[in-house]
Amino acid sequence: MTMPITPQNLFENVTKFVEDSRSLIANGSSVEMAGIDRQVQSLCSHILALSLEEREKYADLLQSLLTELQALSEDLIKQREAMVHEIRYLSSHKKANIAYKTADGKAPLTDDEGN
DSSP states (O other): OOOOOOHHHHHHHHHHHHHHHHHHHHTTOOOOOTTHHHHHHHHHHHHHTSOHHHHHHTHHHHHHHHHHHHHHHHHHHHHHHHHHHHHHHHHHHHHHHHHHHHHHTOSOOOOTTOO
């Protein structure tokens, strides 16, 4: 038996997704964001289909969800920046290792054509 799709269920699903994603990012894991846009769009569509009185009941929840989505966005940006830094560091580290090996005579010297 499946649960009916209601704005409340959609809020719970999106909120859980955001909380889980932020937790994974905080633990250094990557997250898959595919589908969150459809979930939020579905939520908004369901709310827009309600009467004005019913929609007003969800105003605070929508504002809270927006705040959480913005925080998730900031977490993703920080994670991306950290990954970029790590990639640059690894690249520099690899270049330094090759330079040290070459200077120590442990790596063969090559010309521009690899000879």
